Amino acid sequence: MEITSTQHSEIILTGDRATGPLHLGHYVGSLKGRVELQSTHQQTILVADMQGLTDNANNPNKVSENILNVVADYLAAGIDPLQTTICLQSQLPALAELTMYYSNLVTIARLERNPTVKNEIQNKGFERSIPAGFLTYPISQAADITAFKATLVPVDGDQLPMIEQTNEIVRKINSLAGYSVLNECKPMLSKASRLPSTDGKTKMSKSMGNAINLGATEKEIRKAVNSMYTDPNHIKIEDPGSVEGNVVFTYLDAFHKDEGYVQQLKEHYRRGGLGDGTTKKILEECLQELIRPFRERRNELLNDKAQLIDILRVGSEISRNKTEQVLLDVKGVFGLNIL
Amino acid sequence: MEITSTQHSEIILTGDRATGPLHLGHYVGSLKGRVELQSTHQQTILVADMQGLTDNANNPNKVSENILNVVADYLAAGIDPLQTTICLQSQLPALAELTMYYSNLVTIARLERNPTVKNEIQNKGFERSIPAGFLTYPISQAADITAFKATLVPVDGDQLPMIEQTNEIVRKINSLAGYSVLNECKPMLSKASRLPSTDGKTKMSKSMGNAINLGATEKEIRKAVNSMYTDPNHIKIEDPGSVEGNVVFTYLDAFHKDEGYVQQLKEHYRRGGLGDGTTKKILEECLQELIRPFRERRNELLNDKAQLIDILRVGSEISRNKTEQVLLDVKGVFGLNIL
Numbered sequence: 001m002e003i004t005s006t007q008h009s010e011i012i013l014t015g016d017r018a019t020g021p022l023h024l025g026h027y028v029g030s031l032k033g034r035v036e037l038q039s040t041h042q043q044t045i046l047v048a049d050m051q052g053l054t055d056n057a058n059n060p061n062k063v064s065e066n067i068l069n070v071v072a073d074y075l076a077a078g079i080d081p082l083q084t085t086i087c088l089q090s091q092l093p094a095l096a097e098l099t100m101y102y103s104n105l106v107t108i109a110r111l112e113r114n115p116t117v118k119n120e121i122q123n124k125g126f127e128r129s130i131p132a133g134f135l136t137y138p139i140s141q142a143a144d145i146t147a148f149k150a151t152l153v154p155v156d157g158d159q160l161p162m163i164e165q166t167n168e169i170v171r172k173i174n175s176l177a178g179y180s181v182l183n184e185c186k187p188m189l190s191k192a193s194r195l196p197s198t199d200g201k202t203k204m205s206k207s208m209g210n211a212i213n214l215g216a217t218e219k220e221i222r223k224a225v226n227s228m229y230t231d232p233n234h235i236k237i238e239d240p241g242s243v244e245g246n247v248v249f250t251y252l253d254a255f256h257k258d259e260g261y262v263q264q265l266k267e268h269y270r271r272g273g274l275g276d277g278t279t280k281k282i283l284e285e286c287l288q289e290l291i292r293p294f295r296e297r298r299n300e301l302l303n304d305k306a307q308l309i310d311i312l313r314v315g316s317e318i319s320r321n322k323t324e325q326v327l328l329d330v331k332g333v334f335g336l337n338i339l
Numbered sequence: 340m341e342i343t344s345t346q347h348s349e350i351i352l353t354g355d356r357a358t359g360p361l362h363l364g365h366y367v368g369s370l371k372g373r374v375e376l377q378s379t380h381q382q383t384i385l386v387a388d389m390q391g392l393t394d395n396a397n398n399p400n401k402v403s404e405n406i407l408n409v410v411a412d413y414l415a416a417g418i419d420p421l422q423t424t425i426c427l428q429s430q431l432p433a434l435a436e437l438t439m440y441y442s443n444l445v446t447i448a449r450l451e452r453n454p455t456v457k458n459e460i461q462n463k464g465f466e467r468s469i470p471a472g473f474l475t476y477p478i479s480q481a482a483d484i485t486a487f488k489a490t491l492v493p494v495d496g497d498q499l500p501m502i503e504q505t506n507e508i509v510r511k512i513n514s515l516a517g518y519s520v521l522n523e524c525k526p527m528l529s530k531a532s533r534l535p536s537t538d539g540k541t542k543m544s545k546s547m548g549n550a551i552n553l554g555a556t557e558k559e560i561r562k563a564v565n566s567m568y569t570d571p572n573h574i575k576i577e578d579p580g581s582v583e584g585n586v587v588f589t590y591l592d593a594f595h596k597d598e599g600y601v602q603q604l605k606e607h608y609r610r611g612g613l614g615d616g617t618t619k620k621i622l623e624e625c626l627q628e629l630i631r632p633f634r635e636r637r638n639e640l641l642n643d644k645a646q647l648i649d650i651l652r653v654g655s656e657i658s659r660n661k662t663e664q665v666l667l668d669v670k671g672v673f674g675l676n677i678l
Contacts, residue, residue, distance in 0.1 A: 049675055050439055057443035057673075060515070064674025090675045093432035096439045100389055100479070103472030104396035108447075111471060132450060132475050133442030139471060140439070176399070313678050334396075335403025336388055336429045339652050 008042045012188070013150035015046030015089075018066045019056060022073035023211035024287075025195040025204030028254050030154060033190060035078040044085040044148050044319060045074060047312070050096070051089065051140060054133040055124060068308045073214050076298040081311045089144070091316035094323035098143035101330055103136060105172045106165070111135050116161045142166035146182045147323035154188045163187045177333040182326070195254060200229030200247045212287065214294045221291060225284040230276045237275040248279045256286050347381045351527070352489035354385030354428075357405045358395060361412035362550035363626075364534040364543030367593050369493060372529060374417040383424040383487050383658060384413060386651070389435070390428065390479060393472040394463060410647045412553050415637040420650045428483070430655035433662035437482035440669055442475060444511045445504070450474050455500045481505035485512075485521045486662035493527045502526045516672040521665070534593060539568030539586045551626065553633045560630060564623040569615045576614040587618045595625050 014034060016022065022031065037043055047070055052063040071086060079086065089095060111117060117138060121130055133140075138161075145153055145166050153163060163185060170182040194203050197210035204211040212224045228248050234241035243249040243266045252262045265282070268274040301308060331337050353373060355361065361370065376382055386409055391402040410425060418425065428434060450456060456477060460469055472479075477500075484492055484505050492502060502524060509521040533542050536549035543550040551563045567587050573580035582588040582605045591601045604621070607613040640647060670676050 053440070053443050053673060055443075057440075058515070060673040060675075064677070067677060088678060090436075090670065091678055093436055096435040097429075097432055099439060100435045100472065101392070101396075103475065104392050104394075104470045106471050107468045108471055108474055109468055129446045129448055131443045132445050132447055132478060133439065135447055136442065136471050136475070176397070309678060316678065331429060334392060334399040336399075338403070338406060339427060339430055339648060339655065 008040060010041045010152050011148060011150050012037060012041045012043040012152045012154065013046060013145050013148045013185075014043070014154045015048050015144070016070055017048045017052040018063050018070050019052045020062070020066055021069045021213045021215055022077075023204055023213045024251075024255075024291075025197075025211060026073075027077060027214060028192045028195045029156070029190055031074070031077040031079070033154060033192070034074075034084065038080060038083040041152070043083070044087060044150075044315075045079065046087055046089055046144055046148075046319075047071060048089045048144075051137055054131060054137050054140075055126075057131065057133075067312075068302065068305055069215075071308045071312055072298045072301040073294075075301055075308075075311075076214060076294045081315065085315045085318050086311055087315040087319035088312050091312075092147070092320055092323050094320070094327035095140070095143050095147055097327055098147055098323075098330060099136075099140045101334065102139050102142055102169050102173075105169055106136075106139055108135075110165075110168075111138060114138055114161050114165060116158055119158070138162055138165045139169070142169045145185055146170060147326045148319070149183060149322075149326060150185050151183060152188045153185050154190060156190060156194065160187055173330060173333055181329050181333055192254075196247055196250055198224050198228050198247060200245060212291070214291065215298045216291055216295065218288060218292075221287050222284055225280050225287065228280065228283075230279075234269075234276065238272045240272040241269045241274070241276075243269055248276065248283050251283055252279070252286070255290055256283075347379060349380045349491050350487060350489050351376060351380045351382040351491045351493065352385060352484050352487045352524075353382070353493045354387050354483070355409055356391040357386050357388045357402050357409050358391045359401070359405055360408045360552045360554055361416075362543055362552045363590075363594075363630075364536075364550060365412075366416060366553060367531045367534045368495070368529055370413070370416040370418070372493060372531070373413075373423065377419060377422040380491070382422070383426060383489075383654075384418065385426055385428055385483055385487075385658075386410060387428045387483075390476055393470060393476050393479075394465075396470065396472075406651075407641065407644055407647045408554075410651055411637045411640040412633075414640055414647075414650075415553060415633045420654065424654045424657050425650055426654040426658035427651050430651075431486070431659055431662050433486055433659070433666035434479070434482050436666050437486055437662075437669060438475075438479045440673065441478045441481055441508050441512075444508055445475075445478055447474075449504075449507075450477065453477055453500050453504060455497055458497070477501055477504045478508070481508045484524055485509060486665045487658070488522060488661075488665060489524050490522060491527045492524050493529060495529060495533070499526055512669060512672055520668050520672055531593075535586055535589055537563050537567050537586060539584060551630070553630065554637045555630055555634065557627060560626050561623055564619050564626065567619065567622075569618075573608075573615065577611045579611040580608045580613070580615075582608055587615065587622050590622055591618070591625070594629055595622075 047067055049063050049067055053060060056062045074086060141162050142165055155163060167184045170184050173182050174180050197204045199210045212221060230246045230248055231242040249266060256262050328337060386406055388402050388406055392399060395401045413425060480501050481504055506523045509523050512521050513519050536543045538549045551560060569585045569587055570581040588605060595601050
């Protein structure tokens with residue numbers, strides 16, 4: 001298997017925690033972009049099983065059972081393993097070793113100031129009972145990014161502190177070495193606005209039951225669309241309705257191929273006379289059409305797990321070689337390459 | 340090279356941070372015991388270079404330059420690499436990987452409660468600017484101990500919290516697995532009382548300049564003994580003197596072969612008429628005799644670094660196989676052995 005992408009100069013590292021199947025939020029926010037980028041960039045996708053355990057150690061099945069689901073999601077959405085290297089975090093010892101070395105360069109106070117981690121600690125209600133692995137996961141992410149010599153890291157705006165943390169470590173290592181061992185990375189901000197959950201309350205979330213998975217059945221799609229948050233003041237069909245914050249319209253904006261038609265629907269809805277039943281019917285058709293090929297391909301893939309495992313194995317072998325080289329470089333900075 | 344010690348049932352893991360050459364405090368507190376244990380136990384000594392970096396990342400030479408010094412000290416003191424496996428921490432990726440998995444099972448609050456770490460944080464003046472790797476090093480020690488399936492860990496009394504922390508992790512892993520994957524370890528408390536520093540102020544310490552190294556020159560030994568703290572109230576030779584807290588007598592107790600003779604000296608000193616010059620002369624002779632063969636052997640060994648490296652390499656290879664097997668078992672508990 002030849003990875004043709006090694007000819008491209010920009011190196012992208014991206015990935016997902018393997019804590020659940022991927023959903024439309026992932027599709028819009030990252031998967032679609034990755035499919036576009038794979039032909040013009042050297043792209044690696046890391047299935048982050050170890051990071052998934054940082055807040056799921058007491059329920060590890062949530063991670064282990066989703067590894068192949070996530071790989072199937074990637075392929076179903078159009079990721080081509082001949083263009084994109086897909087690898088498994090737990091298969092790359094260099095990532096854990098780099099994490100150990102970098103841990104000596106980052107203080108606990110610095111980790112506690114990280115706004116992303118702060119937020120997540122609050123959301124998960126951890127307070128001081130936060131697992132050490134969770135507080136320190138920005139260091140592990142820095143290990144992932146630098147181990148692949150990534151130059152570009154696709155992120156959401158609220159993940160910018162992770163890039164900052166990584167580049168701080170890069171600068172410390174380079175300063176210790178007195179020459180450039182690692183390179184700083186740049187964030188690649190997603191152009192897509194974040195897809196809300198079907199209830200309109202938060203972002204779509206694997207764990208909140210308000211997501212539409214890439215493998216959703218027809219029935220699940222129908223149910224999800226029918227339960228979508230619209231305009232609570234739009235009671236009778238003839239009432240004027242609001243499209244802002246109306247999840248059905250947000251999804252039509254995100255997924256319907258005909259922008260002009262969506263524009264017409266919005267105007268009709270605003271002046272009254274367009275019922276939620278109708279807009280939901282239109283959205284459902286659009287989502288059924290979008291998801292059907294994903295689901296079918298995904299099911300086929302999951303029927304041949306040996307093939308998925310093989311893809312992960314080959315990608316992990318390629319990645320092992322790359323990351324071991326960076327580890328050797330970093331160990332060299334600390335003088336630990338005597339054997 | 341055959342490791343005959345694999346026939347013994349008790350497994351000992353012990354080791355030293357490679358942050359300086361070993362001194363008489365190490366000899367009395369642990370090295371002597373290891374030499375005795377190696378023929379009756381399956382013993383591994385871990386040269387802890389990665390742990391040495393947890394508070395020396397900005398001065399990594401302190402670690403890298405001492406790795407072979409420490410190995411030479413072991414051999415000079417009588418450690419036999421055919422009986423004891425000597426290995427290098429940074430050569431064993433499984434230790435870093437196990438640390439990552441265990442990090443998810445230990446909270447930051449738990450680490451901050453560890454009395455040994457608390458003490459060291461205070462001694463080093465870290466406060467909140469403590470490196471993450473330093474706060475979490477008890478997890479890394481638990482990885483070391485469990486990776487070798489150690490049943491006995493030689494410790495000082497103040498390191499008992501480390502054993503407790505390790506066994507907590509062992510119980511969590513076994514409870515997650517539902518069967519016994521790892522075994523708990525028992526502390527093996529040193530019978531020797533701790534050797535004070537030459538100034539009598541603290542324990543002998545590599546970093547405080549109050550230690551007598553196993554490779555000390557004749558001149559260094561003489562200088563160290565002459566500067567030793569005795570009884571500040573023992574001014575004239577004929578004055579009665581105190582042997583309690585008198586470092587010269589503590590060392591005579593620890594190192595002089597003739598207990599009865601030391602007893603006579605103590606009585607003479609107590610009633611007056613025995614000068615510090617004389618007691619120091621006696622101690623110096625005793626230490627010169629003890630250290631001479633260590634120093635000579637050590638210098639020979641350090642003149643053939645390739646041999647030392649080879650011993651570390653062989654020991655690390657043996658250890659890599661053992662520790663990788665334990666890593667596989669632990670990954671199995673988390674369901675991460677699909678590839």
